[in-house]
Amino acid sequence: MARELDHHCPDCGQERTFYRAAATELHLGQKTKWYCPECGFGFVRIDGDIDSTASA
Template identity: 80%
Template sequence: MRELDHGCPNCEEEQTFYRAAATHLHLGLKTKWYCPECGYGFVRIDGDIDSSAA
């Protein structure tokens, strides 16, 4: 998956985020996502841990 629809706090609407990087950790797959409109980014680990909720 290279695209993800997700709410962007900077744009204040749903945006299509693009995968910037991905690597495997002992916790699972760590994926960095970014919004091409404003540059906001967040990290997800195995889909369970999401830094955008912080």
């Protein structure tokens, strides 16, 4: 699994490189926590399909 992810950061307002903070296996798939080192914004992805930034 990659340790870096390019993703839009809503706090910074631009594309940033997020870093993986943690990962664990759930019944839904792999849950991965990502954070922006520039501002500290974090989000969760589950199995690459479910993204918590969509609910923000």
